[in-house]
Amino acid sequence: MAQIGIGILGGGYMGKAHAVAMSAVGAVFNTALRPRLEMVCASSQASAERYRGAYGFERATDDWRVLVNDPKVGAIIIASPQETHREVAEAAFALGKPVFCEKPLGASLADSAAMVAAAEASGCVNMVGFNYIRTPASQFARKLIADGEIGDVTWFRGEHTEDFYADPEAPATWRTTGDANGTMGDLAPHMINAALALLGPVDRVMAEVETVHASRPGGEVTNDDHAQMMCRFENGAMGHMYFSRVATGRKMGYAYEITGTKGAIRFDQEDQNALWFYRMDEPEATRGFRKILTGPAHPDYRPFCQGPGHGTGYQDQIIIEARDFLSAIETGEAVWPTFRNGHDVNRVIAAAMTSSGSKTWQEIKAF
């Protein structure tokens, strides 16, 4: 069975998630290409060594160039802070190596534009880590809409809300500085990507981006705590999105409600194995939102479990990503979302930031 050496940059939250995913994906999906945890890179040699041992990599380094250049590393996963994404990706593409990059794609619109250029010039497989849209429920929601089951979409409401900074006394850290680490940089990309996946391109936005707690123990906060935007999709649908890291009580509030002329869909990641679906074409007395529990009848569920309602979790989303990345490498076919898709997300964010400053509607095509 064909093998490929995987190099992961970062051994923290997402570095670990990808290491686990690469350990499990072969057995889960019976992939044609089998990953081998070749090398992990972290800020210090000590931490890199620790990750190597914990996750089962062959080797460790504290220099990303070593990782990228290593001949046994056949594909790169970037799971380090946004500021690092661009140069690592560019270096990898220069060597003709496929790259999976965590969201957001780079630390700025300039970054992601450059990364798209590099990716496309190289012809290498390139993919961005929008994992939430990969649950069986959200994949099925996409299918229902694409199949016309809810008719023409008239309204979209999305949010990505968490509360890890809800406490005004939570101290300032690197997370409270830098646009790319604020709510628009860190949380918005997931839901904007979902919106694009579910409804298609956004035409224009009108946004408000705000820092709620401008100063925290330990320093000033220079990026945003929450933000909202009204938006208009190219298909004509009206929409709204809200992003927050101060949404008291919300833990994984990646949620959407989509209204169509024939039906409606509701989803909340906090109950990720349920999709709510309403059909208008039934007798009035028995109409209602039905709670569909995901199961083998839904995309990418069966490999995890034969029983419906048994449920998948966060880590499983990363395993699905791993399967998609490996299969793109094996077949050479592009896999959604590519860097271009990730850049399109960044364009909406850039338009929203501009809109918030100018208090005017901004067309995405200008970004």
Next chain:
Amino acid sequence: MAQIGIGILGGGYMGKAHAVAMSAVGAVFNTALRPRLEMVCASSQASAERYRGAYGFERATDDWRVLVNDPKVGAIIIASPQETHREVAEAAFALGKPVFCEKPLGASLADSAAMVAAAEASGCVNMVGFNYIRTPASQFARKLIADGEIGDVTWFRGEHTEDFYADPEAPATWRTTGDANGTMGDLAPHMINAALALLGPVDRVMAEVETVHASRPGGEVTNDDHAQMMCRFENGAMGHMYFSRVATGRKMGYAYEITGTKGAIRFDQEDQNALWFYRMDEPEATRGFRKILTGPAHPDYRPFCQGPGHGTGYQDQIIIEARDFLSAIETGEAVWPTFRNGHDVNRVIAAAMTSSGSKTWQEIKAF
């Protein structure tokens, strides 16, 4: 026991609701002042007679002047279309009679301004029919916020969504013409009033108002199907509201989510006997939104039932309104929401309509 003759203008949806409420309110609340169903007025003598018989009024008329002028009619309830509100109210105030007027207050901002002037000049009791805010759950939500239980409010999301026009084939009627009958005129007032009650005044809005189905069997649609607005409250909170009559699957989507620095509240009128409340000051492992079932511990519940969780319904909200109206008449004290409050709701609506046209933020104080 003191009695008062009630005259109701309109015997339809709300005319009936108020007639029932006035029949029941004395026994429910042991009111000092007891209402007597004196006279009902409708468009035709035949329908007025039918309503008289059905609801138990003493007399019937097809001329609202007869109703207003009748000496045995001591208080007027206006439950007829928005176009009729103003002249009836003005006539009643001129005679020194208390008026309860269904929402929205009049058919336009000019109407409601004139109605406020007439009400205040007369010194009569004047009240607007925002019933949803009177559930025990929403009254308790107001109290939690006022008591500081969720800290400083940072975010408000409200909606009033129904789907009675979701079907594009639903025919055009009088409801599909006239601003006052569109979604902004018909549904928005309830939630805007809730927002003002829960958070205080709105400072400015940025809105989009839209007709989704511009033509329906039977004619053109000249008012709005759905609308959204971003808003900023005077207390600094950011907010968003959405109103729709095409929200497929939603039947009584009067719902709000309020985030504060210490807690959060969630409510959906489709489950009107539950209020969701989150407190941050608990051990992390046992924190969660708690589903509080309304009961005798909550405002205005006990008179309906001694048992918690037994539940109140739509009609009970109108009975609570009746109690408030009667008690204002008896004591002479103003009762929230007065016509001025109803006019303040209309000012927000007017600002939103202007904003939607100009695509700019509009300050409420300019309206």
Next chain:
Amino acid sequence: MAQIGIGILGGGYMGKAHAVAMSAVGAVFNTALRPRLEMVCASSQASAERYRGAYGFERATDDWRVLVNDPKVGAIIIASPQETHREVAEAAFALGKPVFCEKPLGASLADSAAMVAAAEASGCVNMVGFNYIRTPASQFARKLIADGEIGDVTWFRGEHTEDFYADPEAPATWRTTGDANGTMGDLAPHMINAALALLGPVDRVMAEVETVHASRPGGEVTNDDHAQMMCRFENGAMGHMYFSRVATGRKMGYAYEITGTKGAIRFDQEDQNALWFYRMDEPEATRGFRKILTGPAHPDYRPFCQGPGHGTGYQDQIIIEARDFLSAIETGEAVWPTFRNGHDVNRVIAAAMTSSGSKTWQEIKAF
């Protein structure tokens, strides 16, 4: 319009509920027969007078014989403790007067047997106060089952759980003595009646009846705190019921789950405006329990409100009962549930009490 004088025995929890219902029912349902609150009876003249004033009765008495015998009292509602039910009902039937009796029917099986005999001998309208089965949701559940929408029923699970005695420190009162005031006497009847209405007769039961807190501040507890029973219905379905007044956290846990060969139904009175319905004959991917919000398409909803999802509450159930009682009086037709139905509920209870003592299955037909 024909009128009838109503006499209510009791002015407490249920006495008030019926007084309110009789005040409102005419306007709500446009009944042919219109009730007049003629006389209220309570334990003392003082309290009776207080109820008279509060609820709007013409007269008051502390002697139930005066109430029953009064020529202007055309129908009797018994809303006093179970010990009083029998003699009052017998006296009323002797005078040819219709009787509505609160649940349970009498204080014992002997009582209810005698009451059935008296009722049937008199030919008078006789009805028992099982209000919960009258919500639009539960009426619709009955209809779905009767129409075969869930196929053959294989399993029934019902409960009536509240927590007003969950606190072991709650003091002993009259409620903690006497079988008729225990959980089997006070709460079980509602759910047993529901089971009979939804599935038909019970064939046999095997029960456990228990006092959890045998002594409370103020005295010994001589009746039961909670009880369970396995049961077999005549239609072959297996079932289970649980009743509790110590069900911490449950406020109105009148809930059932019914499984059939083609579908299933779930209901919980704590969200009384929703019925959950599952159909097996749909594509696997879109199957799920749908949450049906009650509305004008469901039994007895429209008179309360034209809008679906707007909701009915506890008091509305009593208004529906009032309509049924009045219409039975007017037409002379028996109305479900009659005293015989109430007695059938008591027979199941008696069988359960015997079973709990003997630890054997008991056939209902033996009781």
Next chain:
Amino acid sequence: MAQIGIGILGGGYMGKAHAVAMSAVGAVFNTALRPRLEMVCASSQASAERYRGAYGFERATDDWRVLVNDPKVGAIIIASPQETHREVAEAAFALGKPVFCEKPLGASLADSAAMVAAAEASGCVNMVGFNYIRTPASQFARKLIADGEIGDVTWFRGEHTEDFYADPEAPATWRTTGDANGTMGDLAPHMINAALALLGPVDRVMAEVETVHASRPGGEVTNDDHAQMMCRFENGAMGHMYFSRVATGRKMGYAYEITGTKGAIRFDQEDQNALWFYRMDEPEATRGFRKILTGPAHPDYRPFCQGPGHGTGYQDQIIIEARDFLSAIETGEAVWPTFRNGHDVNRVIAAAMTSSGSKTWQEIKAF
């Protein structure tokens, strides 16, 4: 890092789940002992080979003796039908090898008794595959009860309900014959184990076990479709359990409700990342069941994800089992649930089967 060769018997539903778990567990939990997928065994060499390739085992066999005897196989996982459990386990223990056996433990009470004897005689690590109790939510429920947070338990209701045989036209297979494959054999063990874990030993049971559809296309059904039992726990709590494979609409209805004198807990595996918890010691107005989303504050969650509410799934339960099995092997300490615990589950089942036949209460200690 120490390694151990794992041999898995069976490559179907659970064989795969364990293979995946063993691939991932090292990286997830940073285990001291690292598993190596050494050999897989299945009924035919062809299928065994297929599993080897798919899951990444070194070798494959169709003879379980080869698997058990192989010197490189240091620990055995039995994921084959119940009939095979006993002889494989006995052979493994005879060689001093640790055994993890899927539930139920053996095909009969005699099997599990023998397996306990063999396990205890050998002194080897022995563990049974009750995975559902290992979710962070259910582990936390155990802790809440053990810590006295809900006081003394008065009532337990558990169910394990699915609907894979709800359709009467679903054909007869091996699953529809043999006690060990019926609902009592296949589904009941999970919930009985949960009951024992949450409340402690069961003292006695009174059960009904039933075949709903005695004949199916393809043959007669000789085991049970659903079953219920009333039970009494040694701690005095009353309880009830229900098990069904014909529970139309239920997909993973592993659910329990536990009432105590100070609080209550509710859980449903269909929403496995939420635990509902009620406390009585709060002001009446703000009491309610709180929906706790699992997160790093709960047992065994953090290794899967640092973010609360992000959720774990079915496969993650098996990974937690793998960690426990490996750590027991490494430390030599027994790990719950041992074969004895699995046998205790079987004793309750045996008592229930006897009870159903004799229609009498059965004490567990007699089995």
